[in-house]
Structure formats: C-alpha cells, structure tokens
Amino acid sequence: MRLLLANPRCHCAGVDRAVKIVQSILERFGPPLYVRREIVHNRHVVDELRLQGVVFVDELSEVPREARVIFSAHGVAPSVYEEARERGLLVIDATCPLVHKVHAEAKRFISQGYHVILIGRAGHEEVVGTLGQAAGCIHLIEDIDQARKAAIDLQRQVAVLTQTTLSVDDAQAIIVVLRERFGEIALPTRDDICYATQNRQNAVKALCDRGIDLLLVVGSRNSSNANRLIEVGRVRGVRGMLIDGPEDLRNEWFEGAKAVGITGGASTPEKRVQTVVDRLQGLGGAAVEICSVADENTVFPLPEIR
Numbered sequence: 001m002r003l004l005l006a007n008p009r010c011h012c013a014g015v016d017r018a019v020k021i022v023q024s025i026l027e028r029f030g031p032p033l034y035v036r037r038e039i040v041h042n043r044h045v046v047d048e049l050r051l052q053g054v055v056f057v058d059e060l061s062e063v064p065r066e067a068r069v070i071f072s073a074h075g076v077a078p079s080v081y082e083e084a085r086e087r088g089l090l091v092i093d094a095t096c097p098l099v100h101k102v103h104a105e106a107k108r109f110i111s112q113g114y115h116v117i118l119i120g121r122a123g124h125e126e127v128v129g130t131l132g133q134a135a136g137c138i139h140l141i142e143d144i145d146q147a148r149k150a151a152i153d154l155q156r157q158v159a160v161l162t163q164t165t166l167s168v169d170d171a172q173a174i175i176v177v178l179r180e181r182f183g184e185i186a187l188p189t190r191d192d193i194c195y196a197t198q199n200r201q202n203a204v205k206a207l208c209d210r211g212i213d214l215l216l217v218v219g220s221r222n223s224s225n226a227n228r229l230i231e232v233g234r235v236r237g238v239r240g241m242l243i244d245g246p247e248d249l250r251n252e253w254f255e256g257a258k259a260v261g262i263t264g265g266a267s268t269p270e271k272r273v274q275t276v277v278d279r280l281q282g283l284g285g286a287a288v289e290i291c292s293v294a295d296e297n298t299v300f301p302l303p304e305i306r
C-alpha cells in the first residue's frame with residue numbers, strides 16, 4: 001500500500017500564532033487562563049491546553065471580572081469587545097490577521113455604500129464574527145441555491161466577501177451565480193479564502209491526481225477547512241475519512257486500497273498526522289511519498305503580551 005503525504009498540511013500561520021499566544025501567556029502568568037471558545041478547532045490542541053490550566057468558556061459572563069481572556073483565532077464581533085470592556089477584562093486577541101482583513105473589508109464596503117454579501121457557513125464562529133462587524137447589514141449566502149434566490153437590494157452595487165476556510169471551487173461557483181444575477185460585483189483586492197486553505201486544497205487535488213483510492217484527513221469534526229478537504233477529494237471520486245488520530249482508523253477501510261493519501265487540516269498539529277502515518281506503516285504501508293504543491297513561509301508575529 002502506497003502512502004502519499006500532502007504538503008502543505010496541518011498548522012497554518014494563524015493557528016500557530018493563536019496557540020503560541022496561549023502558551024506564552026500561560027508561561028508568563030500561570031493558570032487559570034480563560035479562552036473564549038476553542039482557540040482553534042482541534043480537539044487535541046484544546047485538550048492539551050486544558051490539562052495545562054486553560055479554561056475554555058462559551059461566553060464572557062463565565063470569566064471572572066478583570067481576568068485575562070483570549071479571543072480565539074476565528075475572530076469576534078465588536079459587541080464582544082464591548083462586553084469585555086464592560087466587565088473590565090484584559091483582552092488578548094488571537095484572531096488571525098487574515099480574519100481581521102475580512103473584517104476590515106466588510107467595514108470598508110459598508111462605509112462605501114455597497115450591499116455586502118458574505119459567502120460562508122451559518123453558525124461558524126468566523127462567520128458570526130464577520131456578520132457582527134455590521135450587525136444586520138451583511139447578507140449571508142451558504143450555497144448556489146441561496147445565491148439564486150436571495151433578496152438583494154438592487155439599488156446598490158454588490159460586494160462579496162468569503163469565509164477564509166471555504167472550498168475555493170464552491171465559492172467560485174457561487175460568485176459566478178452572483179455575477180449572473182447582479183452583473184459587476186466588487187471583490188476584495190486579495191482573496192479572502194486564505195493562502196493556507198488554498199494550499200491545503202491544492203495539495204489534496206494533487207494527491208487525487210496521483211491516483212489515491214482513499215483520503216485520510218486528520219482533523220476534528222468542527223474544523224471547517226478539514227471538512228472542505230474531504231469534499232475536495234469527494235468531488236474527484238475519492239473516498240475520504242475525517243479522523244482525529246490513529247485511534248479512529250478501521251481495518252476495513254484499507255481492503256483493496258493501493259494508495260492512501262494523508263493530510264491534516266490547518267488546525268491539526270503535525271504530530272497527529274505522524275501518529276497516523278506510523279500506524280499505517282505498521283499495517284503494511286510503504287515508505288511515505290511526499291506530494292508537494294507549495295512551500296509556506298508565512299509567519300504572523302505575536303502581539304505584545306501584557
């Protein structure tokens with residue numbers, strides 16, 4: 001059985017930065033340290049930090065007044081900053097700079113009078129945070145059907161933003177429909193779907209082109225970009241399994257499999273993928289072949305820690 005490992009895979013610069021922010025504050029001030037929502041969407045990252053004394057909360061009302069609190073990589077609405085200010089909390093913002101970029105675009109388009117459409121998944125934390133940049137003024141569209149039917153104000157020009165972790169191809173198909181309906185639409189100067197999402201999807205496409213018959217994506221159920229990687233394989237006819245680690249592997253998946261592709265979502269630590277590779281080699285997998293489509297050297301600096 002051939003084993004093909006996608007590159008790039010696993011942690012992106014935004015996730016890396018968010019996890020380092022938590023670790024450096026823990027080192028400096030010790031536990032308990034409060035984090036609003038999961039710092040990144042990976043069960044193992046969250047469990048390890050919890051063991052070190054991080055307290056993950058859903059809402060700021062669970063954080064003691066005047067305590068330190070970290071906002072997750074997915075970003076928050078301005079109303080959350082306001083609530084933190086009212087409670088006297090010391091906020092450390094681990095929002096990915098590329099999510100902040102989408103927030104800035106939303107505010108700019110709205111101030112210029114555009115009707116702003118956001119392509120994304122309802123309920124995802126990043127989408128909630130972006131919609132909150134101009135509560136009630138941004139129209140969320142999840143799929144082509146909604147793009148065809150959405151009630152849009154035709155008096156104003158339309159601007160389109162996207163969640164950073166969507167399928168590039170799905171988002172493009174929705175934009176085509178929006179162009180058919182509204183003619184010229186304004187888009188950000190640089191893609192909202194971030195470099196890491198695009199690279200990881202391109203690497204899965206390359207795995208599929210190399211003839212894999214099973215795709216293993218290491219990532220948690222609530223990871224948007226890991227789920228999109230499964231879909232990238234599925235539209236190319238490749239069976240995909242989303243697993244948190246080697247404990248989820250099932251022998252029957254490998255019956256008849258000649259080539260297995262392996263990758264990790266942007267919130268998955270590399271060591272989780274390596275444990276899966278080790279297990280597969282124990283099951284008779286051959287030496288790993290790397291399937292590389294890009295080199296990544298993006299690093300986001302840490303904020304000043306107070």
Ligand code: SF4
Pocket residue numbers: 012013014015073096097098099164165194195196197225266
């Ligand atoms: S996936 Fe992209 S937007 Fe999300 S944290 Fe990583 S670099 Fe930032």
